[in-house]
Amino acid sequence: MSLPDEPxxxxxxxxxxxxxxxxxxxxxxxxxxxxxxxxxxxxVESRAAASILRRFGWASQTLLAMTDADDxxxxxxxxxxxxxxxxxDVVVIDHYGAxxxxxxLLRAPGHRRIVAIDDxxxxxxxxxxxxxxxxxxRREHYEGRIGATCAVRLGPSHALVRPEFAAARQxxxxxxxxxxxxxxxxxxxxxxxxxxxxxxxxxxLTPLLGETRLDIVLGEGAPSLxxxxxxxxxxxxxxxxVDNAEMASLMADADIAIxxxxxxxxxxxxxxLPTATVILAENQRAMIEHMADAGFTRTLDAGAxxxxxxxxxxWTRLAGDPPLRWRLAERASELCDGRGAERVAEAVLEL
Numbered sequence: 001m002s003l004p005d006e007p008x009x010x011x012x013x014x015x016x017x018x019x020x021x022x023x024x025x026x027x028x029x030x031x032x033x034x035x036x037x038x039x040x041x042x043x044v045e046s047r048a049a050a051s052i053l054r055r056f057g058w059a060s061q062t063l064l065a066m067t068d069a070d071d072x073x074x075x076x077x078x079x080x081x082x083x084x085x086x087x088x089d090v091v092v093i094d095h096y097g098a099x100x101x102x103x104x105l106l107r108a109p110g111h112r113r114i115v116a117i118d119d120x121x122x123x124x125x126x127x128x129x130x131x132x133x134x135x136x137x138r139r140e141h142y143e144g145r146i147g148a149t150c151a152v153r154l155g156p157s158h159a160l161v162r163p164e165f166a167a168a169r170q171x172x173x174x175x176x177x178x179x180x181x182x183x184x185x186x187x188x189x190x191x192x193x194x195x196x197x198x199x200x201x202x203x204x205l206t207p208l209l210g211e212t213r214l215d216i217v218l219g220e221g222a223p224s225l226x227x228x229x230x231x232x233x234x235x236x237x238x239x240x241x242v243d244n245a246e247m248a249s250l251m252a253d254a255d256i257a258i259x260x261x262x263x264x265x266x267x268x269x270x271x272x273l274p275t276a277t278v279i280l281a282e283n284q285r286a287m288i289e290h291m292a293d294a295g296f297t298r299t300l301d302a303g304a305x306x307x308x309x310x311x312x313x314x315w316t317r318l319a320g321d322p323p324l325r326w327r328l329a330e331r332a333s334e335l336c337d338g339r340g341a342e343r344v345a346e347a348v349l350e351l
Contacts, residue, residue: 007039007349010088012079012106014095015048020190021219022263023094024052026117026160030092031058033163033345042086044079052191055220055243076102083112090115090351093127096283100126113351117160120283121145128351131344133159133266135291135335153347156336159266164248166338172252172271176329179322184213186254186273188264191219191243194280197302199224201258201278202231202238204308208315209237215250217241255325256318258300258311261288266340269296272333274325276314278302296331 011031013023024043031041043053076098083091083106091106094117103114103126116127119134121141129151130142137154146152187205189198198218205214216232218225220243232238241250251257251268257275259268261284268275276298279285285301292299298314301307318325 033341099123159340165270168252182255182319186257188217193222196223269332269336270338272329274328
């Protein structure tokens with residue numbers, strides 16, 4: 001493969017019905033920041049990742065088709081082959097199943113640098129640069145899991161948030177400072193809508209909305225989509241957004257959100273969106289509860305027996321208390337300024 005003389009960076013990100021599209025989306029954000037700085041970027045495709053990349057505008061000529069391997073070992077072996085063909089200088093890995101062994105395979109024959117994006121701190125890495133945007137994350141959380149020479153970029157200031165969120169930040173915070181009524185709300189629980197949770201949330205909220213408009217974000221294959229499409233046809237307050245790429249505008253215009261506990265946490269923080277954050281996976285629990293204790297968000301557990309009742313109570317409190325919403329907005333906006341992709345791109349290029 002003949003390529004121009006520029007840094008070449010290959011991304012290997014997990015995606016699918018269970019893990020969602022957050023890994024691919026944050027890698028896509030980083031790839032765009034690197035491309036703006038003169039790097040050549042490409043993605044190793046899985047079938048799930050390819051659909052997300054195409055929906056969100058990644059140029060098709062930079063996609064490298066993947067085999068149908070469903071197991072991690074097969075995917076990593078193929079990614080190593082692609083890294084050689086692409087002549088990658090750096091491989092960025094965002095995959096909860098990948099650790100030191102997989103990173104060593106992708107480093108071969110030895111000259112290639114490895115960047116790992118992680119937010120669990122639960123496995124060993126053999127990377128040169130570790131990115132973890134988790135709230136409260138410190139290097140000691142990776143004690144014994146990374147080498148002494150591994151560079152780290154930790155905390156929400158390194159969250160990989162698309163630049164349009166930072167661009168919407170001032171407008172959003174000016175609106176929130178007016179302490180107006182809750183006229184508009186957002187439900188965004190991941191494009192893959194794990195377990196049909198979006199329908200559960202919308203049905204619980206519908207009797208409580210009054211005149212509040214509810215924007216509902218889903219992916220094309222979301223289990224809740226058919227039922228919510230039918231519901232929206234009979235309820236003018238419900239507005240569906242399928243595979244929507246304009247999330248910054250929706251979040252800036254919302255007064256309340258019911259949001260997922262993944263990487264979209266940082267998007268909502270940038271625009272100071274008061275949120276009840278739903279824990280959808282056990283690996284999200286510790287950080288979301290820690291953030292709730294610190295006053296950045298309210299928290300809900302989708303797996304709890306009283307989830308719908310707790311959701312109704314959280315909604316009633318947020319909708320009826322403008323000063324509370326403003327306190328949450330101020331606290332959340334302190335977490336993340338939306339420039340993490342710039343910082344991480346510079347750190348990658350330093351390699």
